[in-house]
Amino acid sequence: MRDAAVHIADYAATVGEMRKYAAGVNHQQPGDPRKLALAVLKLADEKQPPLRLPLGADTVGRIRDKHAFVERQLAEWLPVALSTAHAQA
Numbered sequence: 001m002r003d004a005a006v007h008i009a010d011y012a013a014t015v016g017e018m019r020k021y022a023a024g025v026n027h028q029q030p031g032d033p034r035k036l037a038l039a040v041l042k043l044a045d046e047k048q049p050p051l052r053l054p055l056g057a058d059t060v061g062r063i064r065d066k067h068a069f070v071e072r073q074l075a076e077w078l079p080v081a082l083s084t085a086h087a088q089a
Helices: 011-025 035-047 058-083
Strands: none
Touching: none
16 A cells, blocks of 8 residues: 555545555455456456456355345345236236
């Protein structure tokens, strides 16, 4: 992480706080930057790359949690969701 040479006092409560947060978590990330770079290079070489490629177990976990939540809501509200179709003749 690199820090700007000049910090503007008017932004201390916003950008300044984010700068402090980023400095505190830097080098604490769960992923390996070298492995990330290799994954990006593999992606760049693909003839048909995926539309999205979540990288890291933390990202995959969050996506799985979100999908499970969406599936539960869909199951609960499926009758209402399907009730909006035109009647079949």
